[in-house]
Amino acid sequence: MAQSTYTSVVLAKRPAAEIVPGETFAKKENPMPSEKDLKDDQVLIENLYLSLDPAMRGWLNDRRSYIPPVQIGEIMRGMAIGRVVASKSPKHKVGDYVTATSGWTEVAIVPAKEVTPLEVSANGKVTDALGVLGLTGLTAYFGILEIGQIKEGDFVVVSGAAGATGSVVCQIAKLKGAKVLGLAGTDDKVQWLKELGCDAALNYKDPEFASKFRESTKDLIDVFFDNVGGDILDLALSRAKPFSRFVMCGAISQYNSAAPVGPKNFAMIISMRIKLQGFIVFDFAAKYAEARKELSQWLAEGKIQRKETIIKGGLNAAEQALLDLYKGVNTGKLLVEVKPEESGVGSRL
Numbered sequence: 244m245a246q247s248t249y250t251s252v253v254l255a256k257r258p259a260a261e262i263v264p265g266e267t268f269a270k271k272e273n274p275m276p277s278e279k280d281l282k283d284d285q286v287l288i289e290n291l292y293l294s295l296d297p298a299m300r301g302w303l304n305d306r307r308s309y310i311p312p313v314q315i316g317e318i319m320r321g322m323a324i325g326r327v328v329a330s331k332s333p334k335h336k337v338g339d340y341v342t343a344t345s346g347w348t349e350v351a352i353v354p355a356k357e358v359t360p361l362e363v364s365a366n367g368k369v370t371d372a373l374g375v376l377g378l379t380g381l382t383a384y385f386g387i388l389e390i391g392q393i394k395e396g397d398f399v400v401v402s403g404a405a406g407a408t409g410s411v412v413c414q415i416a417k418l419k420g421a422k423v424l425g426l427a428g429t430d431d432k433v434q435w436l437k438e439l440g441c442d443a444a445l446n447y448k449d450p451e452f453a454s455k456f457r458e459s460t461k462d463l464i465d466v467f468f469d470n471v472g473g474d475i476l477d478l479a480l481s482r483a484k485p486f487s488r489f490v491m492c493g494a495i496s497q498y499n500s501a502a503p504v505g506p507k508n509f510a511m512i513i514s515m516r517i518k519l520q521g522f523i524v525f526d527f528a529a530k531y532a533e534a535r536k537e538l539s540q541w542l543a544e545g546k547i548q549r550k551e552t553i554i555k556g557g558l559n560a561a562e563q564a565l566l567d568l569y570k571g572v573n574t575g576k577l578l579v580e581v582k583p584e585e586s587g588v589g590s591r592l
């Protein structure tokens with residue numbers, strides 16, 4: 244690395260509702276570290292790809308949650324794929340590709356125990372480590388299998404179905420013999436969901452969506468995998484089968500709202516005896532390796548397809564890309580390319 248400085252992005256001001264470009268985050272230039280700055284069991288990582296996640300908006304709120312908020316002045320939290328450029332750990336050598344929660348930064352010094360070596364599975368690519376084999380794939384896996392308790396013949400409805408998590412949920416549900424209806428925000432995404440094997444897919448921005456949804460759920464829903472909350476959750480509640488399971492994975496429609504709303508059809512939970520359960524993927528950390536093995540096998544066998552939307556432009560592009568995530572810019576996993584790859588990763592994509 245010939246550069247004398249590197250860039251990171253820090254939280255400058257907590258947004259009240261939507262992220263405010265140029266105000267919420269600030270860029271910071273830092274002196275470039277080198278091997279001599281490492282303590283024992285630390286590694287110096289150069290980031291290549293940054294994962295953008297809907298949950299990031301929640302991490303900016305100063306309130307109790309499953310994880311502490313990002314503090315003002317702190318580097319914005321985020322998972323990244325990086326390459327080890329210096330190491331004082333026997334576990335990681337220079338040139339290794341790894342994942343770590345190193346954040347919105349070009350380079351980072353990270354404790355070796357917080358760094359995961361990256362393995363590319365057969366039929367796989369490096370960036371799968373932030374997608375199908377990363378936290379979104381694992382969320383899909385544990386959400387639909389452990390929380391949804393899916394079984395053959397279930398009628399499963401998935402919101403946010405063409406995103407990183409939703410697209411994997413739909414495919415696992417099909418692999419397990421369910422009938423699947425996917426919901427997404429564009430006709431292209433609807434088309435992709437059908438290519439993935441969904442029995443039906445609907446564009447929730449279609450003016451006729453509510454009536455089409457009622458028509459498509461005549462048989463009533465066994466499992467609802469919810470990524471979005473809001474009106475779609477309300478509609479799903481109105482079509483729930485008695486003793487159905489509602490997998491509460493996310494509520495992206497509410498994340499940017501200063502006054503988030505809960506479901507109006509709440510009483511359906513009682514009358515239909517719905518089991519509605521929230522979860523956080525971290526709850527299943529002890530089983531990640533097992534799940535990755537099965538997901539890798541499905542990838543290798545071509546039983547799971549995936550798309551990714553990679554935004555170029557380095558860290559400068561991260562803020563806008565995050566704003567665009569909430570507008571549905573992505574099909575499949577959304578990533579920012581932190582550093583144009585000239586030395587090998589690109590050829591494996």
Ligand SMILES: NC(=O)c1ccc[n+]([C@@H]2O[C@H](COP(=O)([O-])OP(=O)(O)OC[C@H]3O[C@@H](n4cnc5c(N)ncnc54)[C@H](OP(=O)(O)O)[C@@H]3O)[C@@H](O)[C@H]2O)c1
Pocket residue numbers: 295296297298378379382403404405406407408409426427428429432470471491492493494495496497522523524525568569570571572573574575576577
């Ligand atoms: N519980 C957990 O441990 C856990 C872990 C990871 C993710 N999650 C949650 O899972 C959900 C999906 O996350 P992801 O990382 O896979 O993101 P993603 O689905 O790849 O991307 C977000 C998608 O949400 C849709 N969307 C945005 N605003 C919406 C709105 N107002 N109404 C309906 N859809 C909207 C957009 O697609 P359209 O074009 O279809 O609108 C967008 O592409 C999020 O709610 C996230 O917080 C939970």
